[in-house]
Amino acid sequence: MSNHPIIGLVHVGKPQASALYLADQLKTNNYQVIEVDAEEFSIDDDVDTYIINLSDDDFNIESVVDKLTDAGMKIVFNDTQVANDLVGWNKNRWLRHILHKIDVKHDLLPAINTERDVDSLDLIDFGIQQVWVLAASIGGPEAIVRFLSEFDGKEPVLFIIIQHMDSEFVGMMVKQLEKNGQIPVKLAGSGVAVQPGEALLVPVDESIVFQNNGRLAVKDVNQNRAATPCIDDVCADLISQLKFINLAVFSGMASDGIMGASNVFDNGGTIITQTAESSVVSSISDEVRKMKMSRFDGTPNEMAQYIKEKLTVGD
Template sequence: MPEQPIVGLIHIGEHQPSAQFLTKQLESTGYSVKQYDSDEIAAMDLSIQTFILNLFDNDLNIDELIHHLNEREVKIIFNDARISNELVGWNKNRWLRHVLHKIDQSHELLPESAGNADVNSSSVDLSQHGIQAVWILAASIGGPESLLKFLSEFEGDEPLLFLIVQHMDSEFVSMMEKQLNKNGQIGVKLGQAGDDLLPGQAILVPVDEDLIIHANGTLGVKNINPNRMTTPCIDDVCFDMLENLNKVNMAVFSGMASDGIVGATNVFENGGKVITQSAESCVVSAIAEEIRVLNMSLFDGEPAAMAQYIKESLIA
C-alpha cells in the first residue's frame, strides 16, 4: 500500500482551533500531518515537501525558519489563523478547499490518497452513528413552506438524517437556514466540512459546494459541478450520496424544474424509496408530477402525510 503523503504544519504562536480543524480534514482526505512549533527547525522532517505556516503571533521573528524552508525548495502555504479561526459555514468550506487545492494542484476536488481509498467509498455505514435511513428532501418554488410542515411532524429523536436540497441563490442561504429552523422539531444546519452527522438532524446543502460523507461519519466538501443547471443541484446531490452510501431515499416537494428527475431515477433504481408531495398541496408540482408519470413514487400526499409515511417505514 502506498505511503500517505506528508504535510508539515508549523505553528507561529499558540496552537489554534483552525489548525486542528485543518489537521483533521487533511487526515480524513488521506494525508499524514506532522506538527511543529516555529523554533523546532532542527527537528523538522527533511522529506516533507509542503509546509503550512499557521500565523497567529505576528511579533515572532521567523526569518530563520523561512530561510531554512526556502533552501530546501519546499512549498510554503501561509495561513492567517486569526481570520480562519472566525470562519464558519460556506466561508470555512471555501477556505478548506483553497488550502487543499494549493497542496496538490493536480486535484480538482478534495485530494484523495491511495493509502486511504475508502474515505469516500460506498461502504460508509451510518448505522454505527445511530442513523438508520438517509432522506434527500428536494424542493424548489414553494419548498420552504412545505418543508416546514414536513419537519414539524417529527419528534426530533428519530434515527433519520435529512439532506435538504432547496433551489436558491447564495445570498438567501442564511435566511433559509433560520426559516427552516422554525419547524421546532428537527435542527437544520448548513452543511460544513468536519461536521459530525447525527440522527434527528437536517443538513442544508450549500449553494457553492457539493457534499461528501467520510467513513468516520463526518461531512466533507468538494467543488461543484461547473455544468450544473441549478443551485444547489438535486441530481448532483443524489449522485454524490449514492457514491458514499449503499442506499438513500428521496422526498420530492413543491418545485418547478427538471432538476431532480435523474436523481430520483438513480435513487429508485438503487433500491431507495421515492415519495412525492401531492399536486393539490404544492405551489408548483412539476418535479413531483414527472416522477409520478414515471411510476417511481411509492407514496403521494401532503407534507404531514409524507412525514408519517417515513415514520411508519421505520417501524416496518
C-alpha cells in the same frame, strides 16, 4: 428596436425595491426590460428570459408558470422580499447569480479548490438507519417546515435538504427551515458531524462528501450544474458514497430532480412525492409520478407520517 436581449420582469404584488434595482442593473448590462403585473400577464414572444419577482402576496403564480413552461420560455425566480434586505457584498452576489441564470457567460463565483479523499461510510455506526433526501424548489421551504414539524428529533433518520436557491440566501434559509421546531437544521460544511434526527442543508457553492469518521468534507461543485444546488448532482454524489438513500420530492418547478429520482429508484431507494394540490408548483413531482417511481403521494405532513410508520414496522 435594439438587438439587445429582452428581459421580462413579472411583479407578483406591488413592485419591490430589489426588483426595481434589478431592472436598473439589467439595463446597465445592456438588456431591455419589460415590466408587467402578474395579474395582467401575457407572453411576449420577443422576450428572451422572464424573471418572476416573488413577494408576500396571495396571488397564485402557477398559472403564470404554466403559461411560460408551455411556451418553452426561460424562467428565473427572484425572492424580492429577501433581496430587499441584502447589502454590500451579498447584494452583489445576488445580482451576479441573477445575471448568471440569464446567461452563463456572466461570471458566477470563484471555484472552490478543496480536495478530500473519502472512504465509504456505514451510517448505521452513527445511529442512522435511513437517509432521506428532501428535494425542493419554488414553494419548498414552507412544505419542508411542515414536513419536519411532524418528527420529534429522536428518529434514526438523517435528512439532507436540497433546496434551489442562491448562495446569499443560505443563512436565511437555515433560519426559515429551523422554524419547524423539531428537527435541527445545519448548513452542511467541512467538519460538520452527521447525526440522527437532524437535517443538513446542502450548500450552493460546494458539494458535500461523507468521511469515515462521521464528519463531512467539501469538494468543488460541478460548474455545469443545472441548478443551485443541483438535485441530480447531489443524488448522484450521495449514491456513490452511501449504500441507500431515499428521496422525498416537494413543491418545485424544474426539470432538475428527474434524473436524480431515476437514479435513487434504480438504486433501490424509496421515493415519495408531495401532492399537486398541496404544492405551489408541482412540475418535479408530476414527472416522478408519471414515471411511476413514487411509492406514496401525500401532503408534507402525510409524507412525514409515512416515513414514521415505515420506521416503526422496520420497512
